[in-house]
Amino acid sequence: MRRLLAFLILCTSLAYTIPAMAQDGSYDFQSNVDIQYGASIDITASISSSVPLVRASVFLRPTSGEDTTVLEADISRELDDYQLVVALAMQPALFSPFELLTIWWQFDFENGTSWSSPAEMFRYEDTRFPWQSKSDGIITIHWVEGGAGRGEEIYTLTNSALESISQSLGLIAPHSIAVYVYPSTGDLQSGLHIGGAPWVEGQTLPELGVILLAAPDSPESTILLERDIPHELTHLLLHERMQSSYTRLPTWLSEGLATLQERQANPAYRFELEQALNANALLTMESLCASFPISENDALLAYAQSASFTQYLLDVYGMGGILQLLDAYQEGTTCTGGIQRIYQRSLSQLESEWKTLHLQVPTMWQRIRPILPWGLILLLVIILILIGLTAQKRRYLINEDEHL
Numbered sequence: 014m015r016r017l018l019a020f021l022i023l024c025t026s027l028a029y030t031i032p033a034m035a036q037d038g039s040y041d042f043q044s045n046v047d048i049q050y051g052a053s054i055d056i057t058a059s060i061s062s063s064v065p066l067v068r069a070s071v072f073l074r075p076t077s078g079e080d081t082t083v084l085e086a087d088i089s090r091e092l093d094d095y096q097l098v099v100a101l102a103m104q105p106a107l108f109s110p111f112e113l114l115t116i117w118w119q120f121d122f123e124n125g126t127s128w129s130s131p132a133e134m135f136r137y138e139d140t141r142f143p144w145q146s147k148s149d150g151i152i153t154i155h156w157v158e159g160g161a162g163r164g165e166e167i168y169t170l171t172n173s174a175l176e177s178i179s180q181s182l183g184l185i186a187p188h189s190i191a192v193y194v195y196p197s198t199g200d201l202q203s204g205l206h207i208g209g210a211p212w213v214e215g216q217t218l219p220e221l222g223v224i225l226l227a228a229p230d231s232p233e234s235t236i237l238l239e240r241d242i243p244h245e246l247t248h249l250l251l252h253e254r255m256q257s258s259y260t261r262l263p264t265w266l267s268e269g270l271a272t273l274q275e276r277q278a279n280p281a282y283r284f285e286l287e288q289a290l291n292a293n294a295l296l297t298m299e300s301l302c303a304s305f306p307i308s309e310n311d312a313l314l315a316y317a318q319s320a321s322f323t324q325y326l327l328d329v330y331g332m333g334g335i336l337q338l339l340d341a342y343q344e345g346t347t348c349t350g351g352i353q354r355i356y357q358r359s360l361s362q363l364e365s366e367w368k369t370l371h372l373q374v375p376t377m378w379q380r381i382r383p384i385l386p387w388g389l390i391l392l393l394v395i396i397l398i399l400i401g402l403t404a405q406k407r408r409y410l411i412n413e414d415e416h417l
Contacts, residue, residue, distance in 0.1 A: 219252030269323030
């Protein structure tokens with residue numbers, strides 16, 4: 014059943030033939046969906062019936078919502094064969110990129126009867142590229158550049174990472190996962206209609222079970238994929254566990270867990286963290302509860318801090334503490350409230366402990382202690398000078414009194 018559902022979900026061009034019986038005869042029905050990504054969805058159908066057709070309507074419903082779009086088709090007829098056409102111009106907010114859509118038709122006949130076609134699914138995917146695909150019924154890989162070997166490599170990395178994350182974090186994989194690998198970050202961002210963060214190389218659409226990556230077919234591709242696939246998969250598995258509560262997860266926790274799963278750590282994380290440590294310019298963890306900064310350097314620092322802070326929690330309190338923290342956020346606690354509830358400490362207290370024990374940031378006492386002896390000597394010298402000046406002033410006043 015799971016494999017059948019996954020097959021239906023992964024259909025990008027819908028074509029089906031369904032025989033059906035009207036009251037006074039039989040008729041055949043066929044329908045096709047043609048996606049012009051970012052521009053239109055063209056839906057055509059044909060039906061044969063000896064009973065005159067007076068109206069044909071198509072219904073489109075995104076699986077992530079409950080709003081249904083209803084469109085009436087233009088009908089042309091040749092004897093008992095009817096041709097139906099619907100052209101839907103895509104508006105920016107109508108359907109999200111890579112949205113799963115359920116489609117069905119309803120036909121109203123002259124004799125007062127109606128018939129609805131079985132519901133089918135298709136994905137509003139980016140048809141600007143000639144996607145190649147490989148699927149096992151659960152994991153489906155789509156890529157543009159490279160041959161079958163590249164698709165096999167991406168699939169192997171995805172399958173291996175999925176097993177590793179499931180075991181290490183105790184999370185259950187979703188029933189279907191679709192991975193799309195774009196040739197470049199520009200292609201990825203134009204496909205998502207996003208901008209302002211040209212350094213983004215991956216995006217997860219967790220409610221759709223979709224991972225979008227940018228990795229050109231080059232010698233460095235494997236390194237990028239070993240980093241980005243486990244990262245984005247972690248978000249999918251966290252969503253599978255949290256469901257609608259996924260949005261309540263603090264960004265630092267979600268991204269921290271995802272970053273720790275990367276097989277090839279981004280060297281920029283360590284660099285940005287060390288730079289911030291030396292400049293005493295770490296971001297506060299509370300500022301990373303809701304979102305990350307937009308600028309590349311600050312965002313890299315946010316990822317680095319989140320991974321380091323999450324690793325500290327794992328080292329000290331174990332995975333059990335993290336799972337309890339997920340439960341707390343699933344029940345609706347706030348970012349800081351969940352920390353207080355599970356660890357019996359405020360977020361700022363844990364942050365101070367992390368800096369001291371994990372990052373080895375010296376406390377105020379540790380900063381002062383090396384120079385304390387010299388400070389005491391300096392203080393003693395100042396006191397002696399003050400005593401000397403006071404004594405000299407006193408002698409001066411005594412002399413003045415004697416002259417008077």
